[in-house]
Amino acid sequence: xxxxxxxxxxxxxxxxxxxxxxxxxxxxxxxxxxxxxxxxxxxxxxxxxxxxxxxxxxxxxxxxxxxxxxxxxxxxxxxxxxxxxxxxxxxxxxxxxxxxxxxxxxxxxxxxxxxxxxxxxxxxxxxxxxxxxxxxxxxxxxxxxxxxxxxxxxxxxxxxxxxxxxxxxxxxxxxxxxxxxxxxxxxxxxxxxxxxxxxxxxxxxxxxxxxxxxxxxxxxxxxxxxxxxxxxxxxxxxxxxxxxxxxxxxxxxxxxxxxxxxxxxxxxxxxxxxxxxxxxxxxxxxxxxxxxxxxxxxxxxxxxxxxxxxxxxxxxxxxxxxxxxxxxxxxxxxxxxxxxxxxxxxxxxxxxxxxxxxxxxxxxxxxxxxxxxxxxxxxxxxxxxxxxxxxxxxxxxxxxxxxxxxxxxxxxxxxxxxxxxxxxxxxxxxxxxxxxxxxxxxxxxxxxxxxxxxxxxxxxxxxxxxxxxxxxxxxxxxxxxxxxxxxxxxxxxxxxxxxxxxxxxxxxxxxxxxxxxxxxxxxxxxxxxxxxxxxxxxxxxxxxxxxxxxxxxxx
Amino acid sequence: xxxxxxxxxxxxxxxxxxxxxxxxxxxxxxxxxxxxxxxxxxxxxxxxxxxxxxxxxxxxxxxxxxxxxxxxxxxxxxxxxxxxxxxxxxxxxxxxxxxxxxxxxxxxxxxxxxxxxxxxxxxxxxxxxxxxxxxxxxxxxxxxxxxxxxxxxxxxxxxxxxxxxxxxxxxxxxxxxxxxxxxxxxxxxxxxxxxxxxxxxxxxxxxxxxxxxxxxxxxxxxxxxxxxxxxxxxxxxxxxxxxxxxx
Numbered sequence: 001x002x003x004x005x006x007x008x009x010x011x012x013x014x015x016x017x018x019x020x021x022x023x024x025x026x027x028x029x030x031x032x033x034x035x036x037x038x039x040x041x042x043x044x045x046x047x048x049x050x051x052x053x054x055x056x057x058x059x060x061x062x063x064x065x066x067x068x069x070x071x072x073x074x075x076x077x078x079x080x081x082x083x084x085x086x087x088x089x090x091x092x093x094x095x096x097x098x099x100x101x102x103x104x105x106x107x108x109x110x111x112x113x114x115x116x117x118x119x120x121x122x123x124x125x126x127x128x129x130x131x132x133x134x135x136x137x138x139x140x141x142x143x144x145x146x147x148x149x150x151x152x153x154x155x156x157x158x159x160x161x162x163x164x165x166x167x168x169x170x171x172x173x174x175x176x177x178x179x180x181x182x183x184x185x186x187x188x189x190x191x192x193x194x195x196x197x198x199x200x201x202x203x204x205x206x207x208x209x210x211x212x213x214x215x216x217x218x219x220x221x222x223x224x225x226x227x228x229x230x231x232x233x234x235x236x237x238x239x240x241x242x243x244x245x246x247x248x249x250x251x252x253x254x255x256x257x258x259x260x261x262x263x264x265x266x267x268x269x270x271x272x273x274x275x276x277x278x279x280x281x282x283x284x285x286x287x288x289x290x291x292x293x294x295x296x297x298x299x300x301x302x303x304x305x306x307x308x309x310x311x312x313x314x315x316x317x318x319x320x321x322x323x324x325x326x327x328x329x330x331x332x333x334x335x336x337x338x339x340x341x342x343x344x345x346x347x348x349x350x351x352x353x354x355x356x357x358x359x360x361x362x363x364x365x366x367x368x369x370x371x372x373x374x375x376x377x378x379x380x381x382x383x384x385x386x387x388x389x390x391x392x393x394x395x396x397x398x399x400x401x402x403x404x405x406x407x408x409x410x411x412x413x414x415x416x417x418x419x420x421x422x423x424x425x426x427x428x429x430x431x432x433x434x435x436x437x438x439x440x441x442x443x444x445x446x447x448x449x450x451x452x453x454x455x456x457x458x459x460x461x462x463x464x465x466x467x468x469x470x471x472x473x474x475x476x477x478x479x480x481x482x483x484x485x486x487x488x489x490x491x492x493x494x495x496x497x498x499x500x501x502x503x504x505x506x507x508x509x510x511x512x513x514x515x516x517x518x519x520x521x522x523x524x525x526x527x528x529x530x531x532x533x534x535x536x537x538x539x540x541x542x543x544x545x546x547x548x549x550x551x552x553x554x555x
Numbered sequence: 556x557x558x559x560x561x562x563x564x565x566x567x568x569x570x571x572x573x574x575x576x577x578x579x580x581x582x583x584x585x586x587x588x589x590x591x592x593x594x595x596x597x598x599x600x601x602x603x604x605x606x607x608x609x610x611x612x613x614x615x616x617x618x619x620x621x622x623x624x625x626x627x628x629x630x631x632x633x634x635x636x637x638x639x640x641x642x643x644x645x646x647x648x649x650x651x652x653x654x655x656x657x658x659x660x661x662x663x664x665x666x667x668x669x670x671x672x673x674x675x676x677x678x679x680x681x682x683x684x685x686x687x688x689x690x691x692x693x694x695x696x697x698x699x700x701x702x703x704x705x706x707x708x709x710x711x712x713x714x715x716x717x718x719x720x721x722x723x724x725x726x727x728x729x730x731x732x733x734x735x736x737x738x739x740x741x742x743x744x745x746x747x748x749x750x751x752x753x754x755x756x757x758x759x760x761x762x763x764x765x766x767x768x769x770x771x772x773x774x775x776x777x778x779x780x781x782x783x784x785x786x787x788x789x790x791x792x793x794x795x796x797x798x799x800x801x802x
Contacts, residue, residue, distance in 0.1 A: 506756075
């Protein structure tokens with residue numbers, strides 16, 4: 001059993017908000033997700049605000065509470081400098097979630113003398129480098145060390161099962177399983193660990209069996225680890241270096257799908273994810289994320305996105321402030337413990353560096369994902385986009401390939417939303433994004449079916465004349481100033497004289513629409529007509545601010 | 556005397572299972588075994604369905620997978636090509652096939668939805684740019700029906716290359732515009748709108764006349780009429796009878 005050290009920053013969402021948004025964490029601050037408090041500052045806790053309270057309840061207990069929305073990307077972005085700071089003292093840091101990271105305790109404890117000395121040094125370094133409060137716990141295994149970090153305890157070797165015995169079962173962080181176990185009468189980790197392992201696997205499933213091993217204090221090596229086939233990692237090289245968060249998110253999603261498919265093809269699921277990136281300056285960045293359950297496709301995509309967000313934010317911040325962050329190369333991690341490249345802050349405090357890097361990480365040109373801690377899992381895997389059908393998968397692959405060629409906005413799908421004109425009733429969403437719900441409310445003024453088969457992107461300008469040749473108009477009382485008799489498609493101004501006058505054989509209207517009168521820059525007052533031309537064509541015409549245009553062709 | 560327990564057999568009303576399947580939107584997911592066998596009118600898995608009115612125009616009774624169909628912009632009638640295209644896709648999309656349209660930014664999607672095309676299975680690439688042949692080729696790999704609307708005339712070599720790829724992948728390639736070498740060419744042959752009077756009424760319906768000519772069995776010209784909007788009593792696809800629970 002390896003001794004693991006977990007660095008835990010209490011109330012990390014609040015600290016992240018303080019670092020990024022600039023909110024003062026000495027004031028009462030609460031971070032809410034889905035209208036419930038997930039984290040609050042010590043000042044708020046003094047006033048009685050607790051996790052799980054509703055927003056109203058929290059505000060009634062503390063009227064001057066500052067309330068913020070939970071943003072996981074912000075947490076991950078803010079945590080990246082903390083992880084970098086820990087990496088300056090010890091390589092091989094794995095991120096458990098934003099706010100907690102794990103590392104092997106053996107290296108730092110040998111280097112600094114003892115585990116307690118190493119813990120103190122790391123906490124001090126984090127406080128100096130990032131102005132963030134952290135606590136460290138040491139135990140056998142990451143799960144137990146994480147729980148030990150809540151109280152800053154160093155559990156002696158071999159004492160982990162005894163330490164875990166009395167802890168409440170809610171520490172497993174699996175709400176349905178915890179609820180079920182509570183109802184069955186199992187209230188502590190010790191009680192759960194006392195159940196036979198085979199029965200837990202049979203009754204509750206693979207995820208619960210993993211949790212059972214964690215609760216018993218046994219090691220995290222997954223249940224049925226087999227040697228993975230060598231080519232499980234996936235990677236991509238980008239022609240355009242990624243320096244924007246949305247491009248990074250799109251790339252993350254694609255790679256996550258590919259990795260998940262490849263693992264599923266072998267009947268595997270992973271519990272640890274290694275993310276490696278190469279920047280345009282040649283710097284190599286690496287981070288490991290671990291999860292104490294199985295990583296779904298959505299989980300992989302989220303972690304890759306957060307990590308890229310963190311790296312890009314660090315690069316931007318470094319460019320702005322001139323701070324040179326430390327870089328750790330994978331070779332250094334693999335070859336054992338060595339003091340790695342360090343930052344200027346560490347130089348100032350007297351620590352002798354081996355190498356000081358002059359470079360800043362720039363935009364990312366290559367990204368690679370390494371799955372680790374694989375488990376044989378041939379069960380039904382939750383896909384990123386809901387239910388899978390074979391045709392849907394094939395279509396999805398082809399469409400994402402085209403998106404890769406032309407960009408994510410080039411492939412769209414249409415959704416019917418509410419509106420009055422045929423152009424307004426359709427919203428185009430890029431492929432892969434969530435489709436909006438179809439509108440069910442009635443829209444007075446909506447044109448009845450059949451709809452025009454051709455809706456030009458830009459309305460075609462036309463001129464409409466009555467039987468005397470004068471331009472046609474509509475009075476404020478919605479009366480037509482004459483009978484529509486002729487129509488000309490207005491081309492470029494020089495060709496107007498040669499344009500053909502089409503005869504109007506039938507017409508209906510005016511049908512008025514007065515939209516968004518409350519917003520002065522979005523107001524739209526127009527009337528619509530349907531006209532039928534002599535050769536049988538039919539058009540939908542719109543008159544707005546004295547200008548006629550064809551907004552639909554009944555092709 | 557031994558008591559004989561008789562199990563009362565509950566009769567399930569005929570159509571109960573089909574109602575259940577239909578109400579949960581599972582139609583099409585659970586396919587009856589007979590779908591894998593060619594039915595008497597020749598419609599099976601290798602052939603995508605078309606509207607009943609248009610069936611007579613296709614030698615195979617539907618869109619054969621791997622074939623190329625062209626929709627000409629101008630035919631004996633001066634307009635209506637877009638409606639012909641939508642009518643062509645309507646039945647296949649409603650029956651569950653995926654469709655993609657490349658290079659038509661002004662396609663009327665509300666009209667598509669009214670004809671029965673499922674918008675959640677319709678992908679659009681409005682501006683493919685100069686690389687449109689590679690976009691069409693990539694889509695032919697995974698999408699059942701791909702409509703390509705090139706900005707200008709298509710050289711014959713390119714058209715035959717795309718047609719070969721469609722044949723290889725088992726997708727249907729629909730060329731909209733000037734397309735050479737298609738197995739079947741559909742044209743509009745007229746059909747005006749009715750319902751508008753001088754200042755009264757509204758466009759209510761039209762009789763879209765579609766004519767075809769082509770190669771091989773489709774060489775003889777034929778015509779068919781599709782009423783738009785379609786008669787609501789006739790569905791775009793004749794649904795196969797679901798497994799009926801009998802008592």
